[in-house]
Amino acid sequence: MNKNNQKITIQNLILHYSDGTESLQDISLDIPAHAITVIFGPAGGGKSSLLRVLNRLNDLVDVVKLEGEVYLDDLDVLSPKTDVIALRRRVGMVFARPVVLPMSIQENITYGLEIAGIKDDQRLEDSLEKAALWEEVKDRLDDPAVTLSGGQQQRLCLARVLALEPEVILLDEPTSGLDPISTGKVEESLQALKEDYTIVLVPHSVQQAARTADYAAFFLQGKLIEYAPGNLLFTNPQDQRTQDYVEGRFG
Protein backbone atom coordinates (compact mmCIF):
# COMPACT_ATOMS: atom_id res chain seq x y z
CA MET A 1 0.00 0.00 0.00
CA ASN A 2 1.13 3.49 -0.73
CA LYS A 3 2.45 4.89 2.52
CA ASN A 4 1.66 8.49 1.57
CA ASN A 5 -1.97 7.75 1.07
CA GLN A 6 -2.61 6.65 4.63
CA LYS A 7 -5.24 8.62 6.50
CA ILE A 8 -5.06 6.84 9.82
CA THR A 9 -2.02 5.09 11.22
CA ILE A 10 -2.45 2.73 14.15
CA GLN A 11 0.63 1.32 15.85
CA ASN A 12 0.76 -1.29 18.60
CA LEU A 13 -2.61 -0.32 19.98
CA ILE A 14 -3.61 -2.05 23.22
CA LEU A 15 -6.93 -1.50 24.95
CA HIS A 16 -8.18 -3.11 28.15
CA TYR A 17 -11.51 -2.44 29.85
CA SER A 18 -11.90 -2.09 33.59
CA ASP A 19 -13.52 -5.52 33.86
CA GLY A 20 -10.27 -7.05 32.59
CA THR A 21 -11.33 -7.62 28.98
CA GLU A 22 -8.30 -7.37 26.68
CA SER A 23 -10.31 -5.95 23.86
CA LEU A 24 -7.47 -4.94 21.53
CA GLN A 25 -4.09 -6.66 21.63
CA ASP A 26 -1.23 -4.98 19.84
CA ILE A 27 -3.04 -3.79 16.74
CA SER A 28 -1.09 -2.16 13.92
CA LEU A 29 -3.07 -1.07 10.92
CA ASP A 30 -2.94 1.70 8.33
CA ILE A 31 -6.20 2.95 6.93
CA PRO A 32 -5.99 4.51 3.46
CA ALA A 33 -7.82 7.64 2.37
CA HIS A 34 -10.63 7.55 -0.21
CA ALA A 35 -11.42 3.90 0.26
CA ILE A 36 -13.70 1.68 2.25
CA THR A 37 -11.80 -0.23 4.87
CA VAL A 38 -13.82 -3.01 6.38
CA ILE A 39 -13.20 -4.28 9.90
CA PHE A 40 -14.87 -7.65 10.31
CA GLY A 41 -14.86 -10.76 12.43
CA PRO A 42 -16.93 -12.62 15.00
CA ALA A 43 -18.67 -10.96 17.95
CA GLY A 44 -16.44 -9.62 20.70
CA GLY A 45 -13.45 -9.31 18.39
CA GLY A 46 -12.85 -5.68 19.28
CA LYS A 47 -14.25 -4.04 16.15
CA SER A 48 -16.42 -1.50 17.96
CA SER A 49 -13.66 -0.87 20.47
CA LEU A 50 -11.29 0.03 17.65
CA LEU A 51 -13.78 2.41 16.07
CA ARG A 52 -14.40 4.16 19.39
CA VAL A 53 -10.69 4.76 19.76
CA LEU A 54 -10.52 6.55 16.42
CA ASN A 55 -12.75 9.44 17.52
CA ARG A 56 -12.07 9.07 21.22
CA LEU A 57 -15.61 8.04 22.04
CA ASN A 58 -13.95 5.52 24.32
CA ASP A 59 -13.37 8.49 26.63
CA LEU A 60 -16.95 7.82 27.75
CA VAL A 61 -16.21 4.19 28.56
CA ASP A 62 -14.37 2.54 31.42
CA VAL A 63 -10.99 1.94 29.78
CA VAL A 64 -8.12 1.09 32.12
CA LYS A 65 -5.28 0.57 29.70
CA LEU A 66 -4.74 2.31 26.42
CA GLU A 67 -1.31 2.13 24.81
CA GLY A 68 0.17 2.56 21.38
CA GLU A 69 -0.21 5.30 18.83
CA VAL A 70 -2.97 6.46 16.58
CA TYR A 71 -2.41 9.22 14.06
CA LEU A 72 -4.96 10.98 11.93
CA ASP A 73 -2.71 12.61 9.33
CA ASP A 74 -0.32 14.34 11.73
CA LEU A 75 -2.69 14.56 14.66
CA ASP A 76 -1.80 12.44 17.67
CA VAL A 77 -5.29 11.12 18.39
CA LEU A 78 -4.60 9.61 21.80
CA SER A 79 -2.67 12.53 23.26
CA PRO A 80 -4.42 14.10 26.25
CA LYS A 81 -3.70 17.46 24.64
CA THR A 82 -5.72 16.64 21.54
CA ASP A 83 -8.86 18.73 21.11
CA VAL A 84 -11.40 15.91 21.11
CA ILE A 85 -14.22 18.17 19.97
CA ALA A 86 -12.31 19.11 16.82
CA LEU A 87 -11.28 15.48 16.37
CA ARG A 88 -14.89 14.29 16.52
CA ARG A 89 -15.86 16.80 13.86
CA ARG A 90 -13.16 15.35 11.61
CA VAL A 91 -14.06 11.76 12.44
CA GLY A 92 -17.81 11.16 12.36
CA MET A 93 -19.59 8.05 13.56
CA VAL A 94 -22.75 6.20 12.54
CA PHE A 95 -23.99 3.64 15.04
CA ALA A 96 -25.62 0.25 14.65
CA ARG A 97 -29.02 1.32 15.84
CA PRO A 98 -30.16 4.53 14.16
CA VAL A 99 -30.37 7.05 16.98
CA VAL A 100 -32.10 10.22 15.92
CA LEU A 101 -32.14 13.04 18.43
CA PRO A 102 -35.55 14.04 19.84
CA MET A 103 -36.04 16.95 17.46
CA SER A 104 -37.11 17.63 13.91
CA ILE A 105 -35.44 16.16 10.84
CA GLN A 106 -33.83 19.49 10.04
CA GLU A 107 -32.65 20.07 13.61
CA ASN A 108 -31.00 16.66 13.64
CA ILE A 109 -28.73 17.91 10.86
CA THR A 110 -28.20 21.43 12.16
CA TYR A 111 -27.59 20.41 15.79
CA GLY A 112 -23.91 19.59 15.26
CA LEU A 113 -23.48 22.62 13.01
CA GLU A 114 -24.98 25.05 15.51
CA ILE A 115 -22.73 23.71 18.22
CA ALA A 116 -19.76 24.18 15.92
CA GLY A 117 -20.97 27.73 15.26
CA ILE A 118 -21.53 27.04 11.56
CA LYS A 119 -24.40 28.81 9.84
CA ASP A 120 -24.61 27.36 6.34
CA ASP A 121 -28.06 26.57 4.95
CA GLN A 122 -26.65 24.76 1.95
CA ARG A 123 -25.18 22.01 4.08
CA LEU A 124 -28.63 20.77 5.07
CA GLU A 125 -29.61 19.94 1.52
CA ASP A 126 -26.15 18.78 0.51
CA SER A 127 -25.78 16.31 3.34
CA LEU A 128 -29.27 14.90 2.85
CA GLU A 129 -28.57 14.57 -0.87
CA LYS A 130 -25.37 12.67 -0.24
CA ALA A 131 -27.15 10.34 2.15
CA ALA A 132 -29.81 9.74 -0.54
CA LEU A 133 -32.56 11.08 1.68
CA TRP A 134 -33.30 14.58 0.36
CA GLU A 135 -36.09 13.61 -2.04
CA GLU A 136 -37.91 11.72 0.69
CA VAL A 137 -37.79 14.43 3.35
CA LYS A 138 -37.53 17.79 1.60
CA ASP A 139 -41.23 18.51 2.16
CA ARG A 140 -41.30 17.47 5.79
CA LEU A 141 -38.10 18.84 7.29
CA ASP A 142 -39.92 20.08 10.37
CA ASP A 143 -41.45 16.72 11.23
CA PRO A 144 -40.03 14.90 14.24
CA ALA A 145 -37.19 12.67 13.12
CA VAL A 146 -38.73 9.66 14.86
CA THR A 147 -41.55 9.65 12.31
CA LEU A 148 -39.09 8.42 9.67
CA SER A 149 -38.74 4.73 8.92
CA GLY A 150 -35.76 2.85 10.34
CA GLY A 151 -33.89 2.97 7.05
CA GLN A 152 -34.59 6.68 6.63
CA GLN A 153 -33.47 7.31 10.20
CA GLN A 154 -30.17 5.56 9.53
CA ARG A 155 -29.62 7.69 6.41
CA LEU A 156 -30.47 10.74 8.52
CA CYS A 157 -27.75 9.66 10.95
CA LEU A 158 -25.35 9.45 8.02
CA ALA A 159 -26.44 12.89 6.81
CA ARG A 160 -25.93 14.30 10.30
CA VAL A 161 -22.33 13.14 10.14
CA LEU A 162 -21.84 14.38 6.58
CA ALA A 163 -23.13 17.85 7.43
CA LEU A 164 -20.07 18.40 9.60
CA GLU A 165 -17.93 17.70 6.52
CA PRO A 166 -15.70 15.20 8.28
CA GLU A 167 -12.68 13.55 6.73
CA VAL A 168 -13.32 10.10 8.13
CA ILE A 169 -16.64 8.32 8.57
CA LEU A 170 -16.85 5.40 10.98
CA LEU A 171 -19.82 3.09 10.58
CA ASP A 172 -20.47 0.37 13.15
CA GLU A 173 -22.83 -2.18 11.61
CA PRO A 174 -24.94 0.62 10.16
CA THR A 175 -27.31 -1.71 8.35
CA SER A 176 -27.80 -4.38 10.99
CA GLY A 177 -31.41 -3.40 11.59
CA LEU A 178 -32.35 -2.57 8.02
CA ASP A 179 -34.15 -4.46 5.28
CA PRO A 180 -32.20 -5.40 2.11
CA ILE A 181 -33.46 -2.41 0.13
CA SER A 182 -32.45 0.13 2.76
CA THR A 183 -29.17 -1.72 3.18
CA GLY A 184 -28.57 -1.41 -0.55
CA LYS A 185 -29.21 2.33 -0.43
CA VAL A 186 -26.73 2.83 2.40
CA GLU A 187 -24.11 0.75 0.62
CA GLU A 188 -24.66 2.76 -2.56
CA SER A 189 -24.21 6.00 -0.66
CA LEU A 190 -20.96 4.70 0.79
CA GLN A 191 -19.61 3.79 -2.64
CA ALA A 192 -20.33 7.32 -3.82
CA LEU A 193 -18.89 8.88 -0.67
CA LYS A 194 -15.51 7.18 -0.72
CA GLU A 195 -14.35 9.60 -3.43
CA ASP A 196 -14.28 12.33 -0.83
CA TYR A 197 -13.99 10.56 2.48
CA THR A 198 -12.10 7.87 4.30
CA ILE A 199 -14.59 5.22 5.29
CA VAL A 200 -14.18 2.62 8.02
CA LEU A 201 -17.01 0.14 8.05
CA VAL A 202 -17.86 -2.68 10.42
CA PRO A 203 -20.18 -4.74 8.23
CA HIS A 204 -23.03 -6.80 9.61
CA SER A 205 -22.16 -9.86 7.58
CA VAL A 206 -19.29 -11.43 5.67
CA GLN A 207 -21.30 -10.92 2.49
CA GLN A 208 -21.50 -7.21 3.13
CA ALA A 209 -17.80 -7.17 3.92
CA ALA A 210 -17.01 -8.81 0.60
CA ARG A 211 -19.38 -6.51 -1.31
CA THR A 212 -18.02 -3.27 0.06
CA ALA A 213 -14.39 -3.75 1.03
CA ASP A 214 -11.55 -2.03 -0.76
CA TYR A 215 -9.44 -3.19 2.15
CA ALA A 216 -10.45 -5.70 4.76
CA ALA A 217 -9.12 -6.42 8.24
CA PHE A 218 -10.11 -9.64 9.99
CA PHE A 219 -10.31 -9.32 13.78
CA LEU A 220 -10.50 -12.30 16.09
CA GLN A 221 -10.59 -12.02 19.89
CA GLY A 222 -8.79 -8.72 20.03
CA LYS A 223 -6.15 -9.60 17.45
CA LEU A 224 -5.73 -8.48 13.88
CA ILE A 225 -5.39 -11.76 12.01
CA GLU A 226 -5.12 -10.58 8.45
CA TYR A 227 -5.27 -7.31 6.57
CA ALA A 228 -5.30 -7.13 2.78
CA PRO A 229 -7.08 -5.55 -0.17
CA GLY A 230 -10.64 -6.87 -0.24
CA ASN A 231 -10.37 -8.73 -3.55
CA LEU A 232 -7.42 -10.71 -2.21
CA LEU A 233 -8.62 -11.37 1.29
CA PHE A 234 -11.97 -12.79 0.30
CA THR A 235 -10.72 -14.87 -2.64
CA ASN A 236 -7.39 -16.00 -1.30
CA PRO A 237 -7.06 -15.61 2.46
CA GLN A 238 -3.57 -16.32 3.79
CA ASP A 239 -4.54 -17.35 7.31
CA GLN A 240 -6.47 -20.53 7.99
CA ARG A 241 -8.69 -18.75 10.55
CA THR A 242 -9.62 -16.06 8.04
CA GLN A 243 -10.45 -18.70 5.49
CA ASP A 244 -12.63 -20.62 7.96
CA TYR A 245 -14.54 -17.49 8.90
CA VAL A 246 -14.98 -16.21 5.36
CA GLU A 247 -16.24 -19.60 4.28
CA GLY A 248 -18.66 -19.64 7.15
CA ARG A 249 -17.08 -22.45 9.13
CA PHE A 250 -17.26 -20.62 12.46
CA GLY A 251 -18.55 -17.45 14.08
Add this chain to the structure above:
Amino acid sequence: MTDQKGTRVRYLKQRLGFRLLSSMAILTILPIIAVVIYIVIQGAPAISREFITGFPEDGMRAGGIWPAIVGTFYLTLGTAIFSVPLGIGAAIYLSEYAPQNRFTQMIRISIINLAGIPSVVYGLFGLGLFVLFLNFGTSILAGSLTLAIMTLPVIISTAEEALRAVPQAFRTVSISVGATKWQTIRRIVLPEALPGILTGVILGLERAAGETAPILFTVAAFFLPRLPNSPLDATMALPYHLFVISTQVPGMPIKIQYGTALVLLTFVLSMNIIATVIRSRARASRQW
Protein backbone atom coordinates in the same frame (compact mmCIF):
# COMPACT_ATOMS: atom_id res chain seq x y z
CA MET B 1 -68.08 -23.12 14.30
CA THR B 2 -66.30 -23.99 17.54
CA ASP B 3 -63.51 -21.69 16.48
CA GLN B 4 -65.89 -18.79 16.20
CA LYS B 5 -67.20 -19.57 19.64
CA GLY B 6 -63.67 -19.56 21.05
CA THR B 7 -63.05 -16.16 19.54
CA ARG B 8 -66.24 -14.84 21.07
CA VAL B 9 -65.33 -16.14 24.51
CA ARG B 10 -61.92 -14.50 24.26
CA TYR B 11 -63.59 -11.30 23.17
CA LEU B 12 -65.97 -11.40 26.12
CA LYS B 13 -63.10 -12.09 28.49
CA GLN B 14 -61.26 -9.10 27.15
CA ARG B 15 -64.32 -6.91 27.61
CA LEU B 16 -64.74 -8.20 31.12
CA GLY B 17 -61.09 -7.51 31.95
CA PHE B 18 -61.38 -4.02 30.59
CA ARG B 19 -64.54 -3.35 32.63
CA LEU B 20 -62.87 -4.67 35.75
CA LEU B 21 -59.80 -2.48 35.33
CA SER B 22 -61.77 0.64 34.54
CA SER B 23 -64.06 0.14 37.52
CA MET B 24 -61.00 -0.23 39.73
CA ALA B 25 -59.68 3.05 38.35
CA ILE B 26 -63.00 4.70 39.10
CA LEU B 27 -62.95 3.26 42.62
CA THR B 28 -59.60 4.87 43.33
CA ILE B 29 -60.64 8.33 42.24
CA LEU B 30 -64.03 8.11 43.98
CA PRO B 31 -62.76 9.07 47.45
CA ILE B 32 -60.89 12.02 45.95
CA ILE B 33 -64.00 13.24 44.19
CA ALA B 34 -66.02 12.73 47.37
CA VAL B 35 -63.60 14.83 49.43
CA VAL B 36 -63.55 17.60 46.85
CA ILE B 37 -67.34 17.69 46.53
CA TYR B 38 -67.82 17.66 50.28
CA ILE B 39 -65.41 20.54 50.82
CA VAL B 40 -66.90 22.52 47.97
CA ILE B 41 -70.44 22.11 49.33
CA GLN B 42 -69.42 22.98 52.87
CA GLY B 43 -67.00 25.73 51.98
CA ALA B 44 -68.63 27.46 49.03
CA PRO B 45 -71.10 29.52 51.13
CA ALA B 46 -68.14 31.16 52.90
CA ILE B 47 -66.44 32.22 49.71
CA SER B 48 -66.89 35.87 48.92
CA ARG B 49 -64.71 38.72 47.82
CA GLU B 50 -64.56 39.84 51.43
CA PHE B 51 -63.48 36.38 52.63
CA ILE B 52 -60.62 36.15 50.14
CA THR B 53 -59.30 39.71 50.34
CA GLY B 54 -60.31 40.66 53.88
CA PHE B 55 -58.48 40.44 57.16
CA PRO B 56 -59.63 38.22 60.01
CA GLU B 57 -61.92 39.85 62.53
CA ASP B 58 -63.58 38.99 65.81
CA GLY B 59 -60.92 36.50 66.93
CA MET B 60 -60.91 34.99 63.41
CA ARG B 61 -64.59 34.10 63.70
CA ALA B 62 -65.43 36.55 60.94
CA GLY B 63 -63.77 38.50 58.17
CA GLY B 64 -61.31 37.06 55.64
CA ILE B 65 -58.13 35.06 55.28
CA TRP B 66 -56.06 37.28 52.96
CA PRO B 67 -52.94 37.34 55.20
CA ALA B 68 -52.89 33.52 55.25
CA ILE B 69 -53.24 33.34 51.46
CA VAL B 70 -50.42 35.83 50.96
CA GLY B 71 -48.30 34.04 53.54
CA THR B 72 -48.68 30.67 51.86
CA PHE B 73 -47.90 32.25 48.51
CA TYR B 74 -44.67 33.79 49.85
CA LEU B 75 -43.69 30.58 51.58
CA THR B 76 -44.19 28.53 48.45
CA LEU B 77 -42.23 31.05 46.42
CA GLY B 78 -39.42 31.10 48.99
CA THR B 79 -39.34 27.31 49.07
CA ALA B 80 -39.10 27.23 45.28
CA ILE B 81 -36.25 29.76 45.24
CA PHE B 82 -34.20 27.71 47.68
CA SER B 83 -35.04 24.20 46.57
CA VAL B 84 -35.57 24.20 42.81
CA PRO B 85 -32.17 25.34 41.49
CA LEU B 86 -30.33 23.40 44.16
CA GLY B 87 -32.44 20.28 43.68
CA ILE B 88 -32.12 20.22 39.90
CA GLY B 89 -28.41 20.98 40.17
CA ALA B 90 -27.91 18.09 42.56
CA ALA B 91 -29.91 15.80 40.30
CA ILE B 92 -27.79 16.77 37.29
CA TYR B 93 -24.66 16.11 39.29
CA LEU B 94 -25.85 12.72 40.50
CA SER B 95 -27.12 11.56 37.14
CA GLU B 96 -24.56 13.04 34.76
CA TYR B 97 -21.32 13.70 36.60
CA ALA B 98 -20.98 11.71 39.82
CA PRO B 99 -18.84 8.59 39.54
CA GLN B 100 -20.88 5.48 40.24
CA ASN B 101 -19.18 4.45 43.45
CA ARG B 102 -20.09 3.73 47.06
CA PHE B 103 -19.99 7.37 48.05
CA THR B 104 -22.52 8.35 45.38
CA GLN B 105 -24.65 5.39 46.37
CA MET B 106 -24.59 6.61 49.98
CA ILE B 107 -25.70 10.07 48.93
CA ARG B 108 -28.56 8.55 46.99
CA ILE B 109 -29.68 6.39 49.92
CA SER B 110 -29.49 9.39 52.26
CA ILE B 111 -31.74 11.38 49.93
CA ILE B 112 -34.31 8.60 49.83
CA ASN B 113 -34.23 8.41 53.63
CA LEU B 114 -34.57 12.16 53.97
CA ALA B 115 -37.79 11.98 51.99
CA GLY B 116 -39.19 9.66 54.62
CA ILE B 117 -38.55 11.84 57.66
CA PRO B 118 -41.77 13.10 59.30
CA SER B 119 -42.36 16.74 58.59
CA VAL B 120 -42.56 17.70 62.25
CA VAL B 121 -38.92 16.67 62.59
CA TYR B 122 -38.03 19.13 59.83
CA GLY B 123 -39.98 21.73 61.80
CA LEU B 124 -37.90 21.14 64.91
CA PHE B 125 -34.70 21.14 62.89
CA GLY B 126 -35.69 24.45 61.28
CA LEU B 127 -36.45 25.90 64.69
CA GLY B 128 -33.05 24.92 65.98
CA LEU B 129 -30.98 25.90 62.94
CA PHE B 130 -32.71 28.82 61.26
CA VAL B 131 -34.87 30.43 63.93
CA LEU B 132 -32.52 30.15 66.89
CA PHE B 133 -28.95 29.41 65.81
CA LEU B 134 -28.88 31.57 62.68
CA ASN B 135 -31.18 34.01 64.43
CA PHE B 136 -33.64 34.49 61.57
CA GLY B 137 -36.48 34.46 64.12
CA THR B 138 -39.87 33.07 63.24
CA SER B 139 -39.91 34.40 59.71
CA ILE B 140 -40.74 33.66 56.11
CA LEU B 141 -37.00 33.14 55.55
CA ALA B 142 -36.71 30.50 58.26
CA GLY B 143 -39.93 28.83 57.13
CA SER B 144 -38.98 28.79 53.45
CA LEU B 145 -35.59 27.29 54.25
CA THR B 146 -37.17 24.62 56.43
CA LEU B 147 -39.73 23.78 53.76
CA ALA B 148 -36.99 23.81 51.13
CA ILE B 149 -34.96 21.22 53.02
CA MET B 150 -38.04 19.08 53.30
CA THR B 151 -38.81 19.49 49.59
CA LEU B 152 -35.26 18.92 48.29
CA PRO B 153 -35.23 15.11 48.47
CA VAL B 154 -38.44 14.88 46.46
CA ILE B 155 -37.12 17.21 43.79
CA ILE B 156 -33.71 15.57 43.64
CA SER B 157 -34.95 12.02 43.36
CA THR B 158 -37.70 12.68 40.82
CA ALA B 159 -35.42 14.92 38.74
CA GLU B 160 -32.62 12.36 38.82
CA GLU B 161 -35.02 9.67 37.74
CA ALA B 162 -36.25 11.85 34.87
CA LEU B 163 -32.66 12.52 33.76
CA ARG B 164 -31.73 8.85 33.90
CA ALA B 165 -34.73 7.98 31.79
CA VAL B 166 -33.18 9.90 28.88
CA PRO B 167 -31.63 7.25 26.63
CA GLN B 168 -27.84 6.98 26.92
CA ALA B 169 -27.66 6.81 23.12
CA PHE B 170 -28.77 10.46 22.88
CA ARG B 171 -25.76 11.49 24.95
CA THR B 172 -23.35 9.37 22.92
CA VAL B 173 -24.68 10.73 19.64
CA SER B 174 -24.51 14.32 20.82
CA ILE B 175 -20.92 13.88 22.02
CA SER B 176 -20.01 12.16 18.76
CA VAL B 177 -21.06 15.16 16.68
CA GLY B 178 -18.76 17.41 18.68
CA ALA B 179 -20.88 18.62 21.58
CA THR B 180 -19.36 19.02 25.01
CA LYS B 181 -20.85 17.25 27.96
CA TRP B 182 -22.52 20.43 29.19
CA GLN B 183 -23.94 21.27 25.74
CA THR B 184 -25.32 17.75 25.61
CA ILE B 185 -26.97 18.15 28.99
CA ARG B 186 -28.39 21.58 28.26
CA ARG B 187 -29.63 20.97 24.73
CA ILE B 188 -30.62 17.30 24.74
CA VAL B 189 -30.86 15.79 28.21
CA LEU B 190 -32.54 18.61 30.14
CA PRO B 191 -35.26 19.39 27.57
CA GLU B 192 -36.02 15.70 27.29
CA ALA B 193 -36.26 15.31 31.07
CA LEU B 194 -38.05 18.59 31.71
CA PRO B 195 -41.62 17.29 31.97
CA GLY B 196 -40.50 14.72 34.53
CA ILE B 197 -38.46 17.28 36.44
CA LEU B 198 -41.39 19.71 36.54
CA THR B 199 -43.63 17.02 37.92
CA GLY B 200 -41.20 16.45 40.75
CA VAL B 201 -40.85 20.16 41.42
CA ILE B 202 -44.58 20.75 41.59
CA LEU B 203 -45.21 17.64 43.68
CA GLY B 204 -42.60 18.85 46.14
CA LEU B 205 -43.87 22.42 46.26
CA GLU B 206 -47.44 21.24 46.60
CA ARG B 207 -46.51 19.26 49.64
CA ALA B 208 -44.65 22.25 51.05
CA ALA B 209 -47.64 24.53 50.49
CA GLY B 210 -49.94 22.21 52.37
CA GLU B 211 -47.71 21.27 55.32
CA THR B 212 -48.42 22.53 58.82
CA ALA B 213 -45.76 20.97 61.03
CA PRO B 214 -42.62 22.49 59.45
CA ILE B 215 -44.03 26.03 59.66
CA LEU B 216 -45.49 25.59 63.11
CA PHE B 217 -42.27 26.60 64.88
CA THR B 218 -40.52 28.48 62.16
CA VAL B 219 -42.84 31.02 60.62
CA ALA B 220 -46.52 30.78 61.31
CA ALA B 221 -48.24 33.40 63.36
CA PHE B 222 -51.32 32.31 65.28
CA PHE B 223 -53.00 35.57 64.53
CA LEU B 224 -51.33 38.41 62.66
CA PRO B 225 -53.85 40.54 60.85
CA ARG B 226 -51.42 42.35 58.58
CA LEU B 227 -49.31 41.42 55.59
CA PRO B 228 -45.61 40.57 55.97
CA ASN B 229 -43.36 43.25 54.55
CA SER B 230 -39.99 41.54 54.63
CA PRO B 231 -38.64 37.98 54.48
CA LEU B 232 -37.78 38.35 58.16
CA ASP B 233 -41.42 38.88 59.10
CA ALA B 234 -43.60 36.17 60.50
CA THR B 235 -46.79 35.49 58.62
CA MET B 236 -50.02 33.58 58.77
CA ALA B 237 -50.31 30.62 56.40
CA LEU B 238 -53.27 28.63 55.16
CA PRO B 239 -52.57 25.17 56.58
CA TYR B 240 -51.66 26.46 60.00
CA HIS B 241 -54.59 28.88 60.00
CA LEU B 242 -56.88 25.97 59.18
CA PHE B 243 -55.42 24.01 62.07
CA VAL B 244 -55.91 26.95 64.42
CA ILE B 245 -59.49 27.75 63.49
CA SER B 246 -60.45 24.07 63.52
CA THR B 247 -59.06 23.24 66.95
CA GLN B 248 -58.07 26.31 68.91
CA VAL B 249 -60.90 28.78 68.56
CA PRO B 250 -64.19 28.07 70.36
CA GLY B 251 -67.38 29.06 68.60
CA MET B 252 -65.85 28.97 65.15
CA PRO B 253 -68.42 29.03 62.30
CA ILE B 254 -68.03 25.78 60.38
CA LYS B 255 -68.33 27.45 57.01
CA ILE B 256 -65.22 29.54 57.63
CA GLN B 257 -63.26 26.37 58.35
CA TYR B 258 -64.42 24.73 55.16
CA GLY B 259 -64.03 27.96 53.24
CA THR B 260 -60.39 28.05 54.29
CA ALA B 261 -59.96 24.38 53.38
CA LEU B 262 -61.49 25.09 50.00
CA VAL B 263 -59.05 27.92 49.34
CA LEU B 264 -56.08 25.75 50.33
CA LEU B 265 -57.34 22.92 48.15
CA THR B 266 -57.80 25.28 45.22
CA PHE B 267 -54.28 26.64 45.70
CA VAL B 268 -52.74 23.16 45.64
CA LEU B 269 -54.92 21.81 42.86
CA SER B 270 -54.23 24.77 40.64
CA MET B 271 -50.50 24.08 41.00
CA ASN B 272 -51.29 20.59 39.85
CA ILE B 273 -53.19 21.87 36.86
CA ILE B 274 -50.39 24.26 35.94
CA ALA B 275 -47.95 21.35 36.08
CA THR B 276 -50.16 19.26 33.85
CA VAL B 277 -50.51 22.07 31.35
CA ILE B 278 -46.78 22.73 31.23
CA ARG B 279 -46.11 19.05 30.77
CA SER B 280 -48.56 18.54 27.97
CA ARG B 281 -47.33 21.73 26.28
CA ALA B 282 -43.76 20.48 26.48
CA ARG B 283 -44.84 17.17 25.01
CA ALA B 284 -46.89 18.79 22.28
CA SER B 285 -44.18 21.21 21.21
CA ARG B 286 -41.84 18.29 20.68
CA GLN B 287 -44.61 16.34 19.03
CA TRP B 288 -43.79 13.09 20.77
